[in-house]
Amino acid sequence: MRIALSRRSVIVVVAFGVVGAVLATLLRPGVGSIDRDTRTEGDARLAAAVLEEAPSLGVYALSVAEVTPQGTRIATVGAPLDGTVEIGSVTKPITGMLLADAMDRGELSPDTTLGEIFDLGDAASADITVEELARHRSGLPRLPFSLQGLMDSYRWLLFARNPYRDSPADVVEDVRSSSVGDKDPEYSNLGFAVLGHALAEVSGHDYPELVRTRLAEPLGLENFHVPAPGQGGAAPNAVQGRESSGRAQQAWDDAGYAPAGGIRADAASMATLLDALLAGTAPGAEAVQPVADFDDDNRIGAGWLTTELDGREITWHNGQTGGFSTWVGLDRARGTAIFISGATTRDLAPAGQQLLLRAGQDANERDDDKLDDGKLNHVSGGGR
Numbered sequence: 001m002r003i004a005l006s007r008r009s010v011i012v013v014v015a016f017g018v019v020g021a022v023l024a025t026l027l028r029p030g031v032g033s034i035d036r037d038t039r040t041e042g043d044a045r046l047a048a049a050v051l052e053e054a055p056s057l058g059v060y061a062l063s064v065a066e067v068t069p070q071g072t073r074i075a076t077v078g079a080p081l082d083g084t085v086e087i088g089s090v091t092k093p094i095t096g097m098l099l100a101d102a103m104d105r106g107e108l109s110p111d112t113t114l115g116e117i118f119d120l121g122d123a124a125s126a127d128i129t130v131e132e133l134a135r136h137r138s139g140l141p142r143l144p145f146s147l148q149g150l151m152d153s154y155r156w157l158l159f160a161r162n163p164y165r166d167s168p169a170d171v172v173e174d175v176r177s178s179s180v181g182d183k184d185p186e187y188s189n190l191g192f193a194v195l196g197h198a199l200a201e202v203s204g205h206d207y208p209e210l211v212r213t214r215l216a217e218p219l220g221l222e223n224f225h226v227p228a229p230g231q232g233g234a235a236p237n238a239v240q241g242r243e244s245s246g247r248a249q250q251a252w253d254d255a256g257y258a259p260a261g262g263i264r265a266d267a268a269s270m271a272t273l274l275d276a277l278l279a280g281t282a283p284g285a286e287a288v289q290p291v292a293d294f295d296d297d298n299r300i301g302a303g304w305l306t307t308e309l310d311g312r313e314i315t316w317h318n319g320q321t322g323g324f325s326t327w328v329g330l331d332r333a334r335g336t337a338i339f340i341s342g343a344t345t346r347d348l349a350p351a352g353q354q355l356l357l358r359a360g361q362d363a364n365e366r367d368d369d370k371l372d373d374g375k376l377n378h379v380s381g382g383g384r
Helices: 007-027 044-053 088-104 130-134 147-159 168-177 189-203 207-219 267-279 349-358 363-369
Strands: 040-042 062-068 071-077 305-309 312-320 325-331 336-342
Touching (some): 044 062, 062 267, 071 267, 088 130, 088 207, 088 312, 168 189, 267 325, 312 349, 336 349
Antiparallel strands (some): 062 336, 305 312, 312 325, 325 336
């Protein structure tokens, strides 16, 4: 159970957090990075392209996949070709696909409320619909505010430990006790966490089983899963997450917030998923269709964001955990897609954007479509 905070307690905990952040910075090792001498696996030309576009410092491993009408290429730098990474908030649009698939199965409708799925009593959150959750229009906060949450954040800042240690029941309780604000677009980890558990509840599976049985197995995604708590970095092919400073991060794996940011995957699995999305054959593929405004620049489907960029309609999402930065983008009109993830907290979105614009082009044309850095901005901010 989460503990309500007095104002004085908040001030004390925040003060400790600031001190912890300073100490953590002082204790961190110096900056290093992969470079052109680092071992690469897979497509050598793609590996060279990602090294050209990625930040030159503070990146410790890279995993990349390119999908075009001509075929698929994958590569890694400083990691095994089947190395799995934390894709963070890229999990959210995948949860959106599971929602679209559940609707296709008749398990729920867009207007199904949380109160119809969970016992929320007379809580204001009982009237939130699954459609509102998928569009970040639930009125729920980004994360619940509690002493436990603040202390877990402090633990992360100081010791590089996983700040997410919740169960599905904790998430439901957080939703029950949360106030509900206006139904304007507001990014919510809590909203997508409870959406995933709502899908699990109506299906009779837990969320990791839902990912496995409705996406991974049907599409043949060999390295695409939700690890059990404490097991995210245990597999031999699990890439070690690192901050841009080089400090190793504990894996962000927990049962409660898994639907908002808990999937691990390798480049080949992400390429297969993106290829199926482009073809419209992936379960819940209609989740990519934009149906409402999200902000001035983006429209949103079920978790997926779509924006116009240099005359192209790009469907995308980003993700960040304590040790990984990830970006995926699809140019559905051209049938191209890019997945990029790295062991770093540096922003890899600009690199992903450049690679997507270059996808399928001849090498001598690739410099013609350069973008200014940062045109597609993070919507998730820090963490998940």
